[in-house]
Amino acid sequence: MNDAMSKRNTCLDKPVKLAEKPIYLQVAYQLELDIKLSLKPGDLLDSEMNLAERFGVNRHTVRRSIEQLVQAGIVVKQQGRGTQVVSNQIEYLLNPSGKFTKNLNELGKTAHAIIVDKRILDFKNVPIKVQRYFDEKTHDQGYLAEVVTLRFMENVPVCLIHHYLSLAHLPDIHTSYLGGSLHQHISERFSYALERQQINISATLADGTESMHLKCAVKSPLVKLQSINRIRGSREVVEVSVSHSRPDRLQYQIDFKGE
Amino acid sequence: MNDAMSKRNTCLDKPVKLAEKPIYLQVAYQLELDIKLSLKPGDLLDSEMNLAERFGVNRHTVRRSIEQLVQAGIVVKQQGRGTQVVSNQIEYLLNPSGKFTKNLNELGKTAHAIIVDKRILDFKNVPIKVQRYFDEKTHDQGYLAEVVTLRFMENVPVCLIHHYLSLAHLPDIHTSYLGGSLHQHISERFSYALERQQINISATLADGTESMHLKCAVKSPLVKLQSINRIRGSREVVEVSVSHSRPDRLQYQIDFKGE
DNA sequence: AAGAATTTGTTCGTATGTATG
């Protein structure tokens, strides 16, 4: 890496138009190689200071390199702890019981969710695509709760979800739900077992908010799933959720019978 | 913004635990406000140096603030020129009226399809994600047929599909299939009834080829579905297909039982 | 349980390279 720095020497006679890539990209490339060759998911990278010393560059430069890897979904950082190699894409099976957290925990993955935002929405301000799934009664009442959650797997944000919830069925959901598994909370507090009725599949580009939460680049592709959840055995739609997830981190899967 | 900096003063007597956000975020917020209030798309921001002076912070700090705006898609930077407010984001248009809803169970059975390309592939050149689903026997044989089809609905191209087909089971598929429903052709010619075993869901950005065939912009989001097809009742995988479809034209849907 | 050590996060400063007009 020191070759790169020689560029800064003030030798007048050398018309070196090296046109090399910036150091931080070279370091990022080398780090990525190191990770592939000698590190497993979950391993911690060497500290920024050590890496800086090893590559003979400033700590800022290393930080910028690592930032590239974060953007690429290869590592995650945590203050006070370190920089951790992330496991490969995780496969997630779509089935009628939409219990995200539970399903993943059963896969042996640590999963959790935090609340990013919540509010009460006038029904008229609910996206039309969502409105259509709620029935007249709810429509008359005029309000829905919107809860935005961010879901993590192994401390990596993978999925930003807008939940639209019927206040008729779940009166204080926007205050009582404080994170974790939403469906479990609903089941415990309201004794409703929810089940998926339908899922719509689409794709979008990450906007500013999504890129911020999901730690991905603006305009990177996201899988968009809209799922309709109703009370088991009934036709009453209680929740419509719209999720945006990073395809590089989360691979949805559908299995057809036979299993 | 200078209040923020007073935090660094070494006044021992003030236990100010301001708990404020980092300066770069405060500056970013203020900049965003400025842009909304007094700048039009296309306008250039003040230079980093001026902004640094105005906010009383280091230029690095301003750079980091602006970086936030870049990530959020609010501005773009150009070396030697300046930082420009971006024209109102071109909203990705979901065309509600002209959208086709398609159930995944019917995928691959559509009638109108044309062949874009076909060839025999050495197994080693098959994408790894596809390779893994074919068993040893096919692997030994060493070749797969790749057929690329473009599917239309109402004369609009909606879906570009790469079919990877086992030549062991479908010896002359690459010459005998001439368009139309692929699964029907396979059923008629080889008496194999295919059934879908699994679907993987992802999202990508349209590349040159895809945008050409699908008549969409390069880098527009596409739904990517990989489906694994085997002979009904057996475990033998005969076809793996990877489809890219326009979410504005084609809405996939999964229904869970109860239907 | 308290404190030290470690690691990432933020901010300042300075210098030089490179693209634009």
Place this chain on the structure above:
DNA sequence: CCATACATACGAACAAATTCT
């Protein structure tokens, strides 16, 4: 050629979160 503006890189110091002792 020159002035301007962004890009890269170095150094130093302290803050904040986590882990270890």
